[in-house]
Amino acid sequence: MASTLAEPVAVLSKKDFESNQDVRWCPGCGDYAVLAQIQKLMPTLGIPRENFAFISGIGCSSRFPYYMETYGMHSIHGRAPAIASGLKLARPELSVWVVTGDGDALAIGGNHFIHAMRRNIDLKVILLNNRIYGLTKGQYSPTSEMGKKTKTTPLGNIDRPFNPVALALGAGATFVARTVDADQAHMASVLKRAAMHKGTAFVEIFQNCIVFNDGAYDAITDRSVRDDARLLLEHGKPLIFGKNKDKGVRLRGLDAELVTLGENGVTEADLLVHDEAAARSSQAFLISQLEVPAFPVPLGVFRAVSQPSYETLNEELHADARARRGQGNLSDLFKSGDTWIIE
Amino acid sequence: MSTIAEAAEAGAKPVAASRPVEELDSVVIRFVGDSGDGMQLTGNEFSRAIAKAGNDFATHPDYPSEIRAPTGTLFGVSGYQIQFASRHVFTSGDAPDVLVAMNPAALKTNLSDVKRGGMLIANSGAFNEANLAKAGYKSSPLDDGSLDGYRVYKIDISELTARALKESGLSKKEIGRCKNYYALGLMLSLYSRPLEKEEDDIRNKFAKKPEIAEANVLALRAGYAYADAAELFVTGYKVRTAEITPGTYRSLTGNHATALGFVTASERSGVPLFLGSYPITPATDILHELSALKHFNVTTFQAEDEIAGVCSAIGAAYGGALGMTTTSGPGMALKTEALGLAVMLELPLVVVNVQRGGPSTGLPTKIEQADLLQAVYGRNGECPIPVIASRSPADCFDCAIEAFRLAVKYMTPVILLSDGGIGNAAEPWRIPDPASLPKLEVKFRTETEGFQAYARDENLARAWVRPGTPGLEHRVGGLEKDFLTGNISHDPMNHQRMVDVRAAKVAGIAREMPPQEVSGPSEGDLLVIGWGSTYGSIVQARQQAVTEGRSVAHVHLRHLNPLPPDLGDIMKRYKKVLVPEMNLGQLSRLLRERYLIDVVQLNKVQGKPFKVSEIYDRILELC
Numbered sequence: 001m002a003s004t005l006a007e008p009v010a011v012l013s014k015k016d017f018e019s020n021q022d023v024r025w026c027p028g029c030g031d032y033a034v035l036a037q038i039q040k041l042m043p044t045l046g047i048p049r050e051n052f053a054f055i056s057g058i059g060c061s062s063r064f065p066y067y068m069e070t071y072g073m074h075s076i077h078g079r080a081p082a083i084a085s086g087l088k089l090a091r092p093e094l095s096v097w098v099v100t101g102d103g104d105a106l107a108i109g110g111n112h113f114i115h116a117m118r119r120n121i122d123l124k125v126i127l128l129n130n131r132i133y134g135l136t137k138g139q140y141s142p143t144s145e146m147g148k149k150t151k152t153t154p155l156g157n158i159d160r161p162f163n164p165v166a167l168a169l170g171a172g173a174t175f176v177a178r179t180v181d182a183d184q185a186h187m188a189s190v191l192k193r194a195a196m197h198k199g200t201a202f203v204e205i206f207q208n209c210i211v212f213n214d215g216a217y218d219a220i221t222d223r224s225v226r227d228d229a230r231l232l233l234e235h236g237k238p239l240i241f242g243k244n245k246d247k248g249v250r251l252r253g254l255d256a257e258l259v260t261l262g263e264n265g266v267t268e269a270d271l272l273v274h275d276e277a278a279a280r281s282s283q284a285f286l287i288s289q290l291e292v293p294a295f296p297v298p299l300g301v302f303r304a305v306s307q308p309s310y311e312t313l314n315e316e317l318h319a320d321a322r323a324r325r326g327q328g329n330l331s332d333l334f335k336s337g338d339t340w341i342i343e
Numbered sequence: 344m345s346t347i348a349e350a351a352e353a354g355a356k357p358v359a360a361s362r363p364v365e366e367l368d369s370v371v372i373r374f375v376g377d378s379g380d381g382m383q384l385t386g387n388e389f390s391r392a393i394a395k396a397g398n399d400f401a402t403h404p405d406y407p408s409e410i411r412a413p414t415g416t417l418f419g420v421s422g423y424q425i426q427f428a429s430r431h432v433f434t435s436g437d438a439p440d441v442l443v444a445m446n447p448a449a450l451k452t453n454l455s456d457v458k459r460g461g462m463l464i465a466n467s468g469a470f471n472e473a474n475l476a477k478a479g480y481k482s483s484p485l486d487d488g489s490l491d492g493y494r495v496y497k498i499d500i501s502e503l504t505a506r507a508l509k510e511s512g513l514s515k516k517e518i519g520r521c522k523n524y525y526a527l528g529l530m531l532s533l534y535s536r537p538l539e540k541e542e543d544d545i546r547n548k549f550a551k552k553p554e555i556a557e558a559n560v561l562a563l564r565a566g567y568a569y570a571d572a573a574e575l576f577v578t579g580y581k582v583r584t585a586e587i588t589p590g591t592y593r594s595l596t597g598n599h600a601t602a603l604g605f606v607t608a609s610e611r612s613g614v615p616l617f618l619g620s621y622p623i624t625p626a627t628d629i630l631h632e633l634s635a636l637k638h639f640n641v642t643t644f645q646a647e648d649e650i651a652g653v654c655s656a657i658g659a660a661y662g663g664a665l666g667m668t669t670t671s672g673p674g675m676a677l678k679t680e681a682l683g684l685a686v687m688l689e690l691p692l693v694v695v696n697v698q699r700g701g702p703s704t705g706l707p708t709k710i711e712q713a714d715l716l717q718a719v720y721g722r723n724g725e726c727p728i729p730v731i732a733s734r735s736p737a738d739c740f741d742c743a744i745e746a747f748r749l750a751v752k753y754m755t756p757v758i759l760l761s762d763g764g765i766g767n768a769a770e771p772w773r774i775p776d777p778a779s780l781p782k783l784e785v786k787f788r789t790e791t792e793g794f795q796a797y798a799r800d801e802n803l804a805r806a807w808v809r810p811g812t813p814g815l816e817h818r819v820g821g822l823e824k825d826f827l828t829g830n831i832s833h834d835p836m837n838h839q840r841m842v843d844v845r846a847a848k849v850a851g852i853a854r855e856m857p858p859q860e861v862s863g864p865s866e867g868d869l870l871v872i873g874w875g876s877t878y879g880s881i882v883q884a885r886q887q888a889v890t891e892g893r894s895v896a897h898v899h900l901r902h903l904n905p906l907p908p909d910l911g912d913i914m915k916r917y918k919k920v921l922v923p924e925m926n927l928g929q930l931s932r933l934l935r936e937r938y939l940i941d942v943v944q945l946n947k948v949q950g951k952p953f954k955v956s957e958i959y960d961r962i963l964e965l966c
Binding site: 019021048049050051053055065066068069070071072073074075076079082083084085086087088089090091093094111112115314317318320321322324325326327328329330331333334335337338339340341342343 | 391394395397544587588589590591592593594603606607610615617619636637638639640641642644646647648650651654655656657658659660661662663664666680681683684688774775776777809810811812813814815816817818819820821822830831
């Protein structure tokens, strides 16, 4: 470590973050786009390459660490947030990323997912949501829509799906965002925001599975229709969308209502203004409830608030204990409590 | 009686008793009462007073899994047994010489264990109609002659405590809680122990509640004075000082010792300790102890579940900390998949299983040793993990250090088996000089030249690399890896090679094991092989058999996987081999399988430790 401090930090490029392993996702998989964006993002963060660690679980998306020329672990199904939490606590100076999928994070790993969100430990959790089980070849996932026919739901899915953004907000996450694999620029900006956030940063990425669930996000990725189907969130701006930027969302009681600007006297001033920094997540949660077909799909940063991160609080506890008691030494520890001498 | 009560009320210090004092070699006392009666506290305090007087001791707390069961019920009885002696003590004793029973239920559930002719001290105030009915007594055993054959002392501890504290200003409920100190005072007097140190201890213990401290001191003095002055006890007793190695001592439970061992491993290696754990009886005390040591390089993480406990420890180990997790049987089952990952990652990790009665939730607060095969074999795939077991509370300290020594030397998870008996039981621990303890060598690789993530040293261990080390970026994972690079490999011969090398690495630990210590003749009629907390009972049973002229030896195993290399040869030198275990024969199975030598099983699964006599009787039958 000491030697690197003395040298100027080398300027790295995307290439420096590409490992020598052949990428084995299906041709056309949305995961490629996410990998490319993250490899592009890494050199811009001012963090030495050796200080990145990518932790994943099991599933297509969890192959991710093998393709990053950083430290990484491809662990077991659903447990990446727990492993990453231990790593971050032991080594707060590292930038720790979790790459997961809808099954990994929300089915088998649901418990670790919500507790990572709750603790606000400084992890970047990237969930590649393709709404299907790919690696096991096409079973429904916790984000598959009702009625969906898959190999395990030949008569249609009767499991109600999770809304990952709403789940993360409900668990108390301090940074929650959503983007989509086909919109490189939007994904890049959201990932950058996540990387800069101190605390648990959660990003849901709509990701197309070309083999088992192709076209799941066409409505919001097809350039000819997407502007009417998606709502790009911007902090401090009213919720406006549509090809002609003439549609909006306003508050009616405690719920959202779709309106058209200029109709029935509705003006921009009537619309809900996005506030990602609100202390409470109630408005972010309301926006997370906007779903097709009644509403456009919101993309962007739902919530970004600053709260002490878990590993920082932990370090403070240790510093405080040392300040009060001095650095621990074994001799005193052994002799603490009730002792007696046998001569 | 009134004069004593008056003296106690006035808070006067009692004068020394003038009654004759009889010397004893050893005494077994059991304190029993409601789970809210403070019997564990009383037992603990009594042990410390005994230890300070220079006796050796061993204890056995026996408590229900209910936190505070309805008062007076049979299932709510909590007990604490202590044996102290003028010689080395290995167990808490088979049968109590003295039973201190705080209510009828406590008497009923424990009477059958007490030595015939033993002393019963009963809190007669609690033997009222309601409590008798709850315990299923039709008439009071204190009065109906059913206790003939015991020396019964009826003492209304409830009332006497209340009288002693009537000026204290405490509520009736608070006064009720002081009666365990009254009982302690009685016993300290009976066994000729001074009061002053105990009074200081009480004041320290209740420093934040001085009025409670003073009430407890008064109750203690009142009990002491009563025993001194009442003519109930015609004789006082004294147990001669044991011959104990000189040094500074403290009383230590197995769980506490385990925690101290782990901190020591951290301090002696210069590597921070990380404990990821989820509370589970009877292992939680290790988490408690380490949580209080934040001024050391110790991080504790109370995870969301057992799986996150072990996984966070794996993450910390990957980061270059001494990662560990603590649990008991059901939690061990949940951690299984992660242990397989740790085997594949070849990272150091220590897993403590403080065993309890199983299967499933089983008997959370009772003793069993039935997780041995789970520890040795219980994972998918060929998944070898070294397993060691501690034999006594103080031995937990050494085993905790040994577990991390193996883990970092061989880059492997290690399972340390303890159990609820030794975890909660206390014994005197001679405090070592930290500088005299061996250093743990830990090397993190920083050299980039020729780096291969899975290249191995002479012990077949791969290098430990901390993320943050420039030029050594690499990936690890649960998929089979290439023999050298660690990249994913599905090559058939590579898998064979990796399975073989993981097995060889763990088997290779046997090379460094010293010859097994054999107590007794080096050949003869019978060898007793034990592991874990049966140690004390086996030692005493063997000693008794030897005094009967029997040719019997004892080997107690610390390393259970791999087994010591000389064990097979040792077994062949005896006509028979006896294996006492608190399971249905798990070590027996391992020994037969490994050495093709038959062994005689002695198995007990009653949630209670072996009595010395149970093993002794079997030894006499076999040789």
